[in-house]
Amino acid sequence: MTAPIDPTTLTVGVLGGTGAQGTGLALHWARAGISVVIGSRDAGRAEVAAKEYREATGVDHVRGTDNATCAAESDVVLAAIPWESHAETLHGLAAPLTGKILVDCVNPIGFDKKGPYPLPVEEGSVAQQAEHLLPQSRVTAAFHNVSAVLLADLEQSEVDCDVLVLGDDRDATDVVRALADAIPGMRGIYGGRLRNAYQVECLTANLIAINRRYKVHAGIKITDL
Structure with missing residues (x-):
């Protein structure tokens, strides 16, 4: 039986750590004792954000830098970047991400007068696009269906939702599941191979519609587990 993974031994980089989803996850990981590196195209902007996160969590193991340095100096890297700039x-970052676990949480969602809807992705899913662009990285998909509003509210004692983790490298998905489990109330659950990521990415469109209709911050829960 393998020993449990201790996420506090990891350094987690967050590309898009100044955006809503990246911010919330970075805050919770930092508060859980995990070293966090915030990445941005503008290193100065990343360090400003990191300073805010240090003040919000009362910890000192958060720092900001440019995207390439963030990727190079992290064990696991979360891609929380806009779909429009995902590929670019x-x-x-292919070179600094070589050998790293890449966690893609990007949702291909569009909006029109009828509300949110999924956008087509040529490679099959956003995560598969990442795999195509990063053949030397260990690509996983996770954290698509978590409310950024709940993540950003540190007064909430728990983030009550499950996180589906997808990927072809089971050791990598186990690490990402441990990162989900490090956030109180959250469970990381293996959700299948990377080829199954598209429906998980697109489910966010349904959750946004639910949130708008019922004025809530919906997530998902897996029953009988």
């Missing part, structure tokens, strides 16, 4: 950003 990851393509430019």
